[in-house]
Amino acid sequence: METITSRLLDRAEGIEIELMDVANKQAGHVALLSGAADLILSDYIWVASLRAQGEPVVTVPHSLAVGGLMVPVGSDIETVADLPGRTIAIAGGPEDKSWIALQAFYARETGEALADRVEARFGAPPLVNELMLAGRVDASLNFWHFNSRAKAAGAREVISVAEMMTGLGIETQPPLLSWVFTEETAEEKADELASFFHASFAAKELLATDDAAWEDLRETMEAEGDDALFTALRDDYRRGIITTYDESTIEAAAAAFALMAEYGGAELTGDSTEMDPGTFWDGYRR
Structure with a gap:
């Protein structure tokens, strides 16, 4: 968002973004469903579960960046086979x-x-x-940017979620993070949404290829004076950049949803075991 607005990429597409600060992910969901916001960043699993309940929401992929299994310095955990009997701290629930x-x-x-x-x-x-860095738990699962900070502090990633997905037979990495909006907004502001997605992809292309574009972001990243942290955050963000969005993306998302339904149950995906075919908005491809 900082790159889009500071470089006027939104205005180049004929729109102007108004950012709304909210307390947490749940507050973002409330802002969207109440009509206070046109667009939020969430995940397509949530969108598909809402659609299964009849809620008219849709999504467009944003990022492949996801977390992974982290261990502290000196850990003897090398693979998931070493996990039995250990304690794992997990962000969220x-x-x-x-x-x-x-x-x-x-x-x-x-x-x-x-x-x-x-x-x-x-x-x-x-x-x-x-807890993980202090060795008070044996391993952790956290959001990608917290894992980047852990890496900069010396922690080691045993396996990423992307590698887990590959091991589960999903070769194309699914875009768990995605832009979410209502079908009403899609109908009323289709051109504005497309312009926003153009600006978003333009920003990601810039961040993927231009090291200088990151220098102005050090303060936002809370990485001033810490080159190791700055580099870890930059490189992990880049690994999550999505460059294309087509039917193969949607197929991978559907396969991942089926796994989430099998192992996460109704509390995660609702009563649906298959991703609703309308989950990803058909008004935009890349």
């Missing part, structure tokens, strides 16, 4: 997508239920990092 993906991957690798073999502790992302 039992329906966290990284936790569901890890359980699915572990089951595919071992035939066992990971939740029965480890102690899972759930908490806020900063606390999860603090």
